Amino acid sequence: MAEIRSNMAGSxxxxxxxxxxxxHAGEDIIILESMKMEIPIAAEENGTITEVHVNEGDxxxxxxxxxxxx
Amino acid sequence: MLKKILIANRGEIAGRIIxxxxxxxxxxxxxxxxxxxDAPYTKSADEAFLLGxxxxxxxxLNAEKILEIAHEAQCDGIHPGYGFLSENADFAKRCREEGxxxxxxxxxxxxxxGKKVEARIAMEKAGLPLVPxxxxxxKDADEAAELALQFGYPVMLKASAGGGGIGMxxxxxxxxxxxxxxxxQKRALMFFGNGDMFLEKLIENPRHIEIQVLADSxxxxxxxxxxECSIQRRHQKVxxxxxxxxxxxxxxEEMGRAAIEAAxxxxxxxxxxxxxxxxxxxxxxFLEMNTRLQVEHPITEEITGIDLVEExxxxxxxxxxxxxxxxxxxxxxxxEARIYAEDPKTMLPSPGKITAxxxxxxxxxxxxxxxxxxxxxxxxxxxxxxxxxxxxKDRPEAIxxxxxxxxxxxxxxxxxxxxxxxxxLHQEAFSAGDTTTEFIGKYLTNNSRVSS
Numbered sequence: 403m404a405e406i407r408s409n410m411a412g413s414x415x416x417x418x419x420x421x422x423x424x425x426h427a428g429e430d431i432i433i434l435e436s437m438k439m440e441i442p443i444a445a446e447e448n449g450t451i452t453e454v455h456v457n458e459g460d461x462x463x464x465x466x467x468x469x470x471x472x
Numbered sequence: 473m474l475k476k477i478l479i480a481n482r483g484e485i486a487g488r489i490i491x492x493x494x495x496x497x498x499x500x501x502x503x504x505x506x507x508x509x510d511a512p513y514t515k516s517a518d519e520a521f522l523l524g525x526x527x528x529x530x531x532x533l534n535a536e537k538i539l540e541i542a543h544e545a546q547c548d549g550i551h552p553g554y555g556f557l558s559e560n561a562d563f564a565k566r567c568r569e570e571g572x573x574x575x576x577x578x579x580x581x582x583x584x585x586g587k588k589v590e591a592r593i594a595m596e597k598a599g600l601p602l603v604p605x606x607x608x609x610x611k612d613a614d615e616a617a618e619l620a621l622q623f624g625y626p627v628m629l630k631a632s633a634g635g636g637g638i639g640m641x642x643x644x645x646x647x648x649x650x651x652x653x654x655x656x657q658k659r660a661l662m663f664f665g666n667g668d669m670f671l672e673k674l675i676e677n678p679r680h681i682e683i684q685v686l687a688d689s690x691x692x693x694x695x696x697x698x699x700e701c702s703i704q705r706r707h708q709k710v711x712x713x714x715x716x717x718x719x720x721x722x723x724x725e726e727m728g729r730a731a732i733e734a735a736x737x738x739x740x741x742x743x744x745x746x747x748x749x750x751x752x753x754x755x756x757x758f759l760e761m762n763t764r765l766q767v768e769h770p771i772t773e774e775i776t777g778i779d780l781v782e783e784x785x786x787x788x789x790x791x792x793x794x795x796x797x798x799x800x801x802x803x804x805x806x807x808e809a810r811i812y813a814e815d816p817k818t819m820l821p822s823p824g825k826i827t828a829x830x831x832x833x834x835x836x837x838x839x840x841x842x843x844x845x846x847x848x849x850x851x852x853x854x855x856x857x858x859x860x861x862x863x864x865k866d867r868p869e870a871i872x873x874x875x876x877x878x879x880x881x882x883x884x885x886x887x888x889x890x891x892x893x894x895x896x897l898h899q900e901a902f903s904a905g906d907t908t909t910e911f912i913g914k915y916l917t918n919n920s921r922v923s924s
Contacts, residue, residue, distance in 0.1 A: 410820040412851045418662075433663075437813065437821040437855040439706075440663065461851070 412436025474549035481553030483842035486513035505531035598734035600758035605672030631660035632668035683731035695728035717905030774806035823851035827885035832877035
């Protein structure tokens with residue numbers, strides 16, 4: 403199982419995957435927005451999304467778990 | 473002259489505009505979002521009005537609410553600062569319709585310069601050289617490859633709707649270009665809902681040098697020398713200086729003349745900036761025109777002794793420019809460092825609460841500060857919290873003062889880019905003036921810091 407974590411404080415701008423989606427390492431999963439910057443968060447491993455923990459518009463902190471895959 | 477001005481902005485620039493207004497005896501009205509209730513600029517204005525919730529659409533981009541407040545407070549002018557509504561032609565037009573002076577150029581000129589393709593065409597007609605490229609969107613990857621062959625590699629692939637460095641990619645051969653085309657187009661579609669792509673010849677070892685222009689509504693114009701803004705991260709400026717360490721006086725004057733002539737030809741009024749990319753042989757090409765006050769305007773003020781905000785207000789009030797071109801001073805050297813709330817290693821945003829703030833003071837130091845020692849730096853807005861400007865009799869003195877000032881600058885509670893700024897200033901290449909846009913990627917050791 404892999405945890406996909408936020409690397410900065412900001413809000414969730416776009417969620418590009420849903421539970422059950424297959425993802426490849428390097429594929430953008432979620433786009434965060436903070437201080438006028440859009441920062442895509444990519445999957446680190448190939449796998450299937452088992453959980454998405456956030457909704458668009460949510461505020462997240464650096465290190466928060468955004469989604470999980472296996 | 474205008475009597476009461478609403479500042480449709482926040483942070484350091486709102487404070488900076490209020491300062492000039494106060495000196496000129498003009499009353500000021502600040503507007504703020506719920507996230508900025510406590511911001512220093514709301515205290516320095518004569519009056520302050522709440523706009524709404526933190527989100528920019530509900531606050532600083534809420535044109536109708538801003539106009540409503542301007543009426544309520546009986547303002548005769550609106551200064552838009554930079555960002556937000558400053559380059560919004562519709563807002564400038566709405567101000568006009570409401571009988572309020574928008575401090576900036578006409579809505580038509582804002583609109584023209586705001587469109588990448590149209591701006592290029594207009595400025596080429598007005599006599600400015602362009603980087604070889606195409607001014608319409610490309611059909612597909614095959615056409616991109618064909619064009620690249622014509623311009624010669626390397627080329628830069630750009631998303632039409634891109635901005636802030638998103639959707640730009642350098643390609644040094646056809647394989648790279650084809651790969652970049654698919655990726656960038658997908659990204660542009662996802663981010664901006666528009667997949668139109670352009671292609672330009674990539675200028676190697678480029679410098680970003682811009683000319684400050686000023687024109688009144690009676691057909692007079694002048695240029696106030698240049699600013700070199702080549703040190704960038706993610707295509708955003710980090711350190712700027714005036715004059716450029718790269719230009720000679722002849723090129724400086726040639727670029728200045730070309731810029732103001734082009735500005736006058738398109739009917740430009742008020743302060744504006746024409747950005748050029750300059751190659752290693754000092755050939756310059758038009759990039760874009762910013763139809764507003766620039767973030768880095770203080771360094772021009774420092775070397776000319778001219779208050780650009782005052783000139784903006786005078787021009788907007790219908791006055792004629794008071795100086796002639798040959799009377800514009802160019803004295804000493806000035807450097808600006810942008811202090812960003814961001815991780816100096818990853819360059820990612822670092823919003824949060826400031827717990828301590830110790831700022832440098834001394835000869836040749838100017839500080840445009842948007843926060844105080846217990847400010848909450850909101851994730852809703854731009855990460856720039858301050859601009860530190862140092863000026864000296866020459867470049868080495870300005871650099872020394874900047875190094876010293878940054879070393880004595882402490883911000884606690886949030887991360888800032890101050891360590892990165894210091895690292896840049898301590899590079900020999902910086903002292904030597906090898907300040908191309910590739911500086912951060914080329915000279916800073918940590919590879920995670922590649923600038924794009």
